[in-house]
Amino acid sequence: MSSTHNSIGSPVGATDIDQIRVIEANETTGMIGARLDRLPVSRSVWMLVLLISLGGFFEFYELFSTAYIAPGIIRSGVLTATTTNFLSMSGIASFIAAAFTGLLVGTLFFGAIADKFGRRSVFTFALLWYTVSAAIMAFQTTALGLNFWRFMVGIGLGVELVTIDSYLSEIVPKHIRGRAFAFNQFITYLAVPVIACLAWQLVPLAPFGLDGWRWVVLIGSVGAVAIWVIRRRIPESPRWLAAHGESKKAELIVAELERRAERETGKPLPTLEAASGEVVETGQFWEIFSRPFLSRTVMLSFFHVFQTIGLYGFSNWVPSFLIKQGFEVTTSLGYTLGITLVMPCGPLIALLYGDRFERKWQIVVSSLLVAGAGLLFAEARNPIFIVTTGALVTLGATTLSYNFHAYQSELYPTRIRARAIGFVYSWSRLSGIFSGFLVSYALNRAGVSGALLLIAASMGMVALSIAVLGPSTKGRSLESLAT
Template sequence: MQVNTSIKQVHTHNREFSNVANRLDRLPISRVHYQVLFALCIVYFFDLADLFTLSNVAPALIDQWGISLKTIANITAFSFLGMFLGASLGGWVSDRIGRKKALSWFVLLFSISSMLNALAWNVPSLIVFRFLTGVGVAAAMIVTNSYLAEFFPTHVRGKYISFCAMVGLIGVPITNVVSALVIPLGPWGWRLVFVWGAVGMIYSLFSRHLEESPRWHENRGEFDKANAIMRRIEQRVEQEKGALPIPKEPMPVKTIQKAGYLGLFKGRNLKITLVLAGVWIFETFGFYGFASWVPSLLKSNGVTIEKTLWYNVLQSIGAPLGALIGSMISEKFQRKWILAVSAFLTAMAGLLYGMTFIPLIIIVFGFIVNVTERVFTSNLYAYTSEPYSTEYRSSGSGLAYGLGRFSNIFGSLIVGFIAIHLGYVSVFLFIGGCWLACAVLLALFGPNTNAKQI
């Protein structure tokens, strides 16, 4: 009865607005939400797992193909060029064809491309396949975050995006374990790591539980479609939880048919775009400078491939723990301060990591870096989707994320140059400085976002 009243009220205003934000915000967390969360956790898991396959495979490629650290840097650079294009164009595409349809296509792209990585026969072919994988991985990530930000209630939005990131980050140590087990099997072992990255296509088996984002329809002025989706969601939640509370009074919805990139550099969006782009650029230098280069740097300094891989496994156990902590505290403090503090702690632990070759110290500080880094990352995915309004969400977060990935085209070359010409310790001084820059940017200029309806 209460739910019938609320739906009747919405019909009265159907031609003007569909009150999607308030209707979603008053829903209790239910099976509908968990089905969405499960499907998107699959995307996160294999999306983030694939980001680290090349770093694990790199030492084997150096041995078997006789390539140098500079060549690895070039392959990595093309991967990040693909991520830049995927994030920038993926957000734009999803703003036009819808979150659900775009996500299905991008997951398929990165899964097939990862499988093609396993078939690479030389450096140029691997570059092409890594580029395509980067396009799919980054685009899928942006659309996933936009969907989560638009679907979950405002007061728990950050918690569930961070939880999804936590599940995704579990893919990092699992991928490291898979790599450590299959790479030593033979000269073809590294190819199995890329086959593992392609398993993400199982997402298609669960995507049928996802509705299109009703907020996306509403923002386009397609109120009938938004209402139809909301009625299906509300009926499913009511069957499980009982009568629903009446939503808050509807507010007129501003509809924009064409939201171009130019709008990201006007008004309040300008500051948001500059801050987020800066954070993602420095985060990319710091995050991938550590994760992508540590195995190769250790090997270049006399540590065997087997020990390097298992050091990586032990350190990366901290990744899901950090993401879990990030999820637990996401709604307890302003996310900008969670991000600033965790970035500072990552800088300190990373600097200490680079000061020794003592195995125990490497493992301990590597573990700490993985914890604090993932507290940061799990909250950054939530934070990036929050400041923009619906019409700019995918495009804005995609541009910021994409610029970060684009910057690592140069970041990989910078880290490679530093490693070759200035030495091992200098790499970690550079990485630590990047994390400190993140902390300063967020503390001084980052907007507050918790519990704000977007």
Template sequence: MPERTETHSRTVTTKVPARLDRLPWSRWHWMIVIGLGTVWILDGLEVTVVGSIASRISEDGSGLSITDAQVTGVAAALYVAGACSGALVFGRLTDLYGRKKLFLVTLGVYLAATALTAVSFSAWWFFLFRFLTGFGIGGEYAAINSAIDELIPSKYRGRVDLIINGSFWIGAVAGALLSVLALNTEIFPASVGWRLTFALGVVLGLVILLVRRHVPESPRWMMVHGRTEEAEALVSDVERRVEAEKGVRLPDPEEAISVTQRKDIGFGEIARTVFRSYPRRAVLGLSLFVGQAFLYNAITFGFGSILVTFFGVSSGVTGYYFAVVAFLNFLGPLLLGRLFDTVGRRPMISGTYILSGLLLFGTAWLFGAGRLTAVTMTACWCVVLFFASAGASSAYLTVSEIFPMETRAMAIAFFYAVGTAAGGISGPLLFAGLTSSGVVSDAVIAFCVGAALMVAAGLVAVFYAVAAEGRSLEQIAAPLSTAEPAPAKTV
């Protein structure tokens, strides 16, 4: 890891945050979105493909001696464990060494691990590189969300963050359809098709890496790490580009802040800040992540087995059903995202959580009463997840904007890791037996548990959600390095 830039402790007064927040939407912002946001498509592709092609990998002739249970059980758990570990490790490094270094490193880890998964020759090799693939993806969540929120103007931050996080489901649609193609042995031999699905992830990742090389470091991060001249030059260059593109002169920035530059913030101070200085926000973050994790596992973990067991759907076509559900998941953040910036965070976060929970309760009742078919069950899931997806995406937005800048990546990593562990470990342990037992009442219990936790999280948001819409990150949570204004160089 490159050494951090040496700095002397000094106080600077800067308008860098205000200058970034006043920018109109431009081609430069599209470059940020494409370079950083598209990795969620890869995550959705990864998760969906592995679950869908498990039956093919475990068959004789696949070139890999592994069972279906090992693919969907051991490998899936290792991927989740890797994601949690990667989020925590890379989250800390992102706060220390900067956003750009780490979002390049984490994508590199993903690319290498996915490529090596494609050439798996034994179960242990497959398990190892599924863990490392998750390790890279988990690191992406911390590095990318912190960078996006610090680069996108406050006016657009909510909708952009939601749409980017919701793009996971574009990858899920692609993964579901790709799995149907990969399972067709008339097109690909049994030992080749599943390997090509991983190879496609590598190709997409390389394209993203080429774009991402042009995404800059966060000027907000630079301004508190002794790189004020670089931050000033970067923002000035962006301002020139935007003025040339729009043909107008930008208004003068309004608010300046004073910060005392520091090399790093200790882990102990980060923990004290998150849990002692902002206890209600910590409860909010935990509630949102755990609630959405359990709701999604109540539905998606047993999606295929529910259709096959209760409705007699062929396992070879469940991918088409899932593609429809995944598409509606993406439409939620896409169509509702703007309201998080206009109507406001609190009503939209609490509303999407509570409404999706209540709709899932209704779905559970209809299912238990025997009033649903495979098509109408899928339609119910689509409606539930249209709202739940916007709520789940807002969980990432929330924890990335309500804590001080020096703790941002680590806060994202912590809450992501807790939510992912709850949903990816506790969720399957709880829901697997319920959704595959063949007993209608068991599946109803699974739905009701996910629905109850989602409603509970929404009620927490009613009281604890922060009105962050249209406000700069520094107004929502002052940086730990904020100092009293003093005669100093202005940036």
């Protein structure tokens, strides 16, 4: 068997050659990461964030539609507001559970496909999946049919959520990662006041003989139009390519981003910092339970169980809370619209400070804001007080949302990032399956105050878990956090 020789004449075997190739590949991932992290703030970088966020706009349209179409679904007789049985499939809680069951399946069982097949193709397919499923759902007339297609929508949304978080964290420089996620959430949260406004106008009506809530769902399905544009304009993640041995493709994408940055800023690129690379190998699921990732996995799993009860427990039930307080459907949707107009404001304001403060403490403070304002909302009867306290809950919730999307994507290496995010995120989907039933049960037994006390307690647990177990990530590269 032949062998090669190193620089001092010693024979080098096949095993040694393989080790050298691994070292060279690891150095390549480090170089790709370092080159991405030195990119200045430029139009091209923000355009990538915008394009991925446009897909997220329709994702959030579907994700947050429940609260706004629920009164219409109840009014049309397909589902009921509350049920006597805890797990009844005829109530609106089953509609919420169907969505979260789909999200659980999408994040837990299909999240890993973005690690295997790449971010761009999976993002595009997931967007098409849930858009078509939503259009079919709009024409269902039975509880079974409605819940099944809501489940299918949830699968696509679950895959989409995982892929967007992975892609954004990998493509943007470390010094604007927080602001990039804030901008992403700003664009996506614009969907919520849009759907609230549409629901306010359409849900009480039946244009052309079709229930208004069905029109709201169908309008959201136009997201399919953006699929092909996004697919053409968004490159694959260079970090993903490098981690999968596609270093030449990664080099071409990064080189193009560098050329655009120099042309747009009119300045040479900053000096390249030395950076260690990630391990170039096929990621294994069990790695998320090994050091240093085990404590992060436990923390984020615990976090997601409770943040879902808190955030979705409020956003999905605001109109129902107000109706329970004695307000008419149209009035409750009007107040809800006023509250949701604040949704894009949290991430928008965060563009000013997103990378200045440690992410974990932003999560803690925003969680406590949701808890405190939620308790005040329970006692609100005056329209101004209702909208003000509801807006504060919303401001805290959207600030928390942009932070945890950025935070969880920073804590795992590229080779397992999507499946790791999918696993920890799946706990929120599992929690979400039961959160609707829990809130419904609390609302039925203890009224609005009892339901909001449950929500506040959940947000307190969120703050505690991150404060005690959360690592610091401010200003650190993804490669340094992967070790």
